[in-house]
Amino acid sequence: MVHFYPLYIDPGTGSALFSILIGAAATIYFLGRALIIKLKVILSGGKAADTAFLDHPFVIYSEGKQYWNVFKPVLDEFENRGVGILYLTSSQDDPVFDSSQEFVKAEFIGEGNRAFARLNMLRAGICLMTTPGLDVYQLKRSKMVKHYSHILHAASDATLYRLFGIDYFDSILLTGDYQAADIRALEKQRNISEKRLLTVGCTYLDVYAEKIKNLPAEENHPFTVLVSPSWGASALLTRYGEKLLDPLAASGWRIIIRPHPQSKKSEAAMLGYLQTRYKDSGNVVWDYERENIYSLTKADIMISDFSGIIFDYMFLRDKPVLYVSQNLDLRPYDADDIDHELWQFKTVREAGLELKEDDFTRITEIIKNAGDSESLAAARRKARETAWQYPGEAGKRIFDFMTEIVNNA
Numbered sequence: 179m180v181h182f183y184p185l186y187i188d189p190g191t192g193s194a195l196f197s198i199l200i201g202a203a204a205t206i207y208f209l210g211r212a213l214i215i216k217l218k219v220i221l222s223g224g225k226a227a228d229t230a231f232l233d234h235p236f237v238i239y240s241e242g243k244q245y246w247n248v249f250k251p252v253l254d255e256f257e258n259r260g261v262g263i264l265y266l267t268s269s270q271d272d273p274v275f276d277s278s279q280e281f282v283k284a285e286f287i288g289e290g291n292r293a294f295a296r297l298n299m300l301r302a303g304i305c306l307m308t309t310p311g312l313d314v315y316q317l318k319r320s321k322m323v324k325h326y327s328h329i330l331h332a333a334s335d336a337t338l339y340r341l342f343g344i345d346y347f348d349s350i351l352l353t354g355d356y357q358a359a360d361i362r363a364l365e366k367q368r369n370i371s372e373k374r375l376l377t378v379g380c381t382y383l384d385v386y387a388e389k390i391k392n393l394p395a396e397e398n399h400p401f402t403v404l405v406s407p408s409w410g411a412s413a414l415l416t417r418y419g420e421k422l423l424d425p426l427a428a429s430g431w432r433i434i435i436r437p438h439p440q441s442k443k444s445e446a447a448m449l450g451y452l453q454t455r456y457k458d459s460g461n462v463v464w465d466y467e468r469e470n471i472y473s474l475t476k477a478d479i480m481i482s483d484f485s486g487i488i489f490d491y492m493f494l495r496d497k498p499v500l501y502v503s504q505n506l507d508l509r510p511y512d513a514d515d516i517d518h519e520l521w522q523f524k525t526v527r528e529a530g531l532e533l534k535e536d537d538f539t540r541i542t543e544i545i546k547n548a549g550d551s552e553s554l555a556a557a558r559r560k561a562r563e564t565a566w567q568y569p570g571e572a573g574k575r576i577f578d579f580m581t582e583i584v585n586n587a
Contacts, residue, residue: 235303235584236263237323239293243269244439244468245308247382248331251573252306252580257281259577264302268293291316303584306351306576310343319346324587327351329576332486333380333493333565334522336361337513344512349374349583351576353383354565360516367515376579379572380565386471386494387569393475402432403545404477406470408485409438409445412506416448418535420455422481422502425541427459434473436465438485479545481533488526493562498550499530521564529557 236256238249249265250273256263257279265274265284274284287296294316297305301322308331313319319326328347330336336344336357344350345364350373352358358375365372403426407414414422415437426433441449456462465473470487471494474480480491481500488499508514531554537544568575 233301234264236261236580237300237302237305238263238265239297239305239307239309240265240267240269240272240274241307241309242267243272245331246273247385247469248308248329249306249381251381251384252576253277253279253282255573255577261577261581266293266296294318303587304580306580310339312344313346314342325349325583327580327583329378329381330357331382333383333489334486335513335520337364337516337520338511338522340510341512341514344373345370347373349376349579351579352377353380354567356521356564360513363517364512364515376575377567378575378579379568379570381572381576383490383493383566384570384572386469386474386490389471390475390494393471396476399476400432402434402476402478403429404434404436404473404480404491405482406436406473406480406485406487406491407438407483409441412483413438413441413485414481414483414502415441415452416445418502418538419448419452421535422538422541423452423456423462425538427456427462429542429545430461431542432461432463432476433459434463434465434476436470436473436487442466479548484523484526486522488530489522489561489565492529492558493566496555496558498548498554499526500533500545500548501526501530502533502535503527525557525561525564529554529561 238252240246240249253263253265253274260281262281262283265282266287267274267284268287268289270286272284272286274282275286287293298316298318298320299322300320302320302324304325304327305323306327306329308329309317310328311317312326312328325348326346327349328344329351330353333353336350336352337360344361345368350357350361352375355377358377361373361375364370405414405423405426410416415435423433423435435452437445437449453464467473470490474491474495477491477495477497479498479500480488481502482488482491483502484506488501491497491499513520531548533541533544
């Protein structure tokens with residue numbers, strides 16, 4: 179009897195095979211495109227012109243609907259200027275499909291390898307994305323894309339990406355000038371080409387700042403504590419969990435817990451345990467909304483760790499923050515190659531109030547006494563001026579940059 183055994187391919191081998199297949203498919207594709215272009219040149223009398231990217235001069239790729247507010251001001255600017263742009267998304271329910279824009283062409287390209295297959299054979303003048311890791315993992319540079327640009331989607335340090343996350347882009351769009359120095363240091367240290375660095379501001383903060391103006395005041399507002407951490411082994415919920423949440427739940431205040439979006443994917447068991455523990459606590463609310471602005475506007479004080487949402491709260495609400503200092507393991511991040519303290523760690527220490535584990539049992543007393551001060555308010559203003567430059571102008575500045583790149587290609 180002949181026995182058949184199931185074939186097992188480990189994830190690393192599978193990723194390598196996928197890259198080989200994509201490379202082969204891309205080679206065949208580009209050879210075919212090159213032949214067509216060559217024939218067109220011959221038939222046109224030998225007048226060669228570099229028109230390879232003209233199908234889509236401007237392209238944006240979004241990993242999902244959570245990045246809608248990052249790209250919306252850019253799309254609005256293209257729409258207002260009457261210039262066409264292709265918006266590729268990995269969310270079938272991306273808000274772009276609900277917008278009625280004449281000059282924005284939206285296309286769902288799937289997730290994971292399916293999306294990478296589409297992107298790896300893209301033909302464009304410029305491709306703008308928040309996705310890191312270009313030419314590091316499955317996301318490869320297409321030979322038919324003239325320029326890859328990465329837009330920072332947090333007003334915090336640019337080096338808190340996984341290793342080599344932004345090394346191979348042609349340009350990085352910054353929220354503040356301060357982010358440039360560390361990028362230049364990594365380029366020199368790694369002996370890689372200098373990217374174009376341009377400070378444009380922060381698109382999603384521009385969106386939220388406008389939305390806040392139109393949000394109605396909450397009637398009968400209860401005192402509210404927002405717990406909004408990052409994710410991973412060093413993050414607040416993972417490390418402390420009920421040690422922090424039990425005394426908060428017992429306070430009688432409204433406690434809004436907003437886990438990091440990645441926690442739902444990577445830490446589902448931990449979240450499930452905590453939600454079950456507090457299911458009968460009427461004052462504990464879990465927030466999984468795509469936008470954080472609604473929780474931010476309800477909160478009288480925030481408790482966080484090293485999450486970038488600290489700056490959203492400081493900049494948009496101008497209220498005090500309690501932070502739990504963590505010994506974040508920087509080894510998986512670009513920041514590990516930086517020889518000084520990160521800007522955001524220094525800034526949180528100056529503009530926030532540290533909360534230690536020993537303080538958890540008397541958390542209500544600490545929060546009641548966590549009054550604001552002029553020194554904290556001044557530190558918040560300084561941080562905002564440093565990390566969120568050109569408020570309200572990001573969409574326009576990015577449009578101008580993208581058109582400049584294409585026009586000069």
